[in-house]
Amino acid sequence: MPECTGCEMSFDEKEYINCPYCGLSPENAVEKDNASATMTQPDRKRVKLLIVSLVVFAVIAVLVLMTFMPGDDAISVPDDFPTIQAAIDAAVDGDELVVQLGVYRETIDFNGKNIILRSTNPDDPNVVAQTIINADGNGAVVSFRSGENEGAVLSGFTIMRGSGSGIIVSGGSSPTIEKNIIEDNTAEDGGGIVIYDSSPFIRGNTITGNAAFIGGGVYMENSSPVIEGNIIIENTAEMGGGIAINVNSLPIITGNTVSQNRAARFGGGMVVAGDSAPSIRENTIVDNTAVRDGGGLLIEESEPVIDGNTIAHNMAANGGGIYVGLSLNRPLMIINNMINGNRALND
Secondary structure, three states: OOEOOOOOOEOOOOOOOOOOOOOOOHHHHHHHHHHHHOOOHHHHHHHHHHHHHHHHHHHHHHHHHHHHOOOOOOEEEOOOOOOHHHHHHHOOOOOEEEEOOEEEOOOEEOOOOOOEEEEOOOOOHHHHHOEEEEOOOOOOOEEEOOOOOOOOEEEOOEEEOOEOOOEEEOOOOOOEEEOOEEEOOEEEEOOOEEEEOOOOEEEOOEEEOOEEEEOOOEEEEOOOOEEEOOEEEOOEEEEOOOEEEEOOOOOEEEOOEEEOOEEEEEOOOEEEOOOOOOEEEOOEEEOOEEOOEOOOEEEOOOOOEEEOOEEEOOEEOEOOOEEEOOOOOOOOEEEOOEEEOOEEOOO
């Protein structure tokens, strides 16, 4: 029996006029065979190249989608849980919680869980400004009080209207607090962030418009936080308008802008007191005001290292740039700083 030139299957020409397998007449089968024979080697290469290009494009598209969309295992608020705290309560260590745009009127506590809590895009200022946790004056907005470690992450929110601080870190906790706006919070200690006996990583935040008796922006005692690359601006306090470092604290404070903060008494930009020994390096401390002493910094009974900072255009009645009060009778290390344009009204 002859073979069909189209599909190469054998059939009985007496029983079938056309091929029963592919339906081609002998004439069409010959035409198809001739057409396939006319495809040159360059033509085949072009087809293969087109197929490879389409496959590569598809792979890239999938990778892009995976990069910008939450993973299948991410917990979404409010899609999976109506509130952030409900999502935290259901989470376990290592979980990622992604919060959609909106205003969440609640206070939250990580409850010792080492989880990532973030907005949909912490690197987008518009997303951060529109993903708001508002305590409405009902306590600290966010609490880390149960020994959370650096795996506990708060990233990409506006934290506002807390009473008793915007964020409280205590109990030996060391969470990562990054890329947030922390504003319009109040407290006795640390309007924006208060730290007791802990060592958090605080980086890349804007801490603004907060108020306290001591430490308008940040207050710490018996603590060793890393405070890096933040903007600490327009906060107010009786002492330590921007930052107050107190009671045996050993923070690393580097690369921050501390500006336009105001103290009704001491330390417009920073207060360093209580036998503390901070490392204060490469910060910009400018345009701060203290009514009495230390427009930029006030140092009392402490031993800081103040190295490589710009301390300029600050103002106080005494010590426009730096005021050193009671001393530990040990030499202070104040080196390599640019200190200029400060004003002391009683000079």
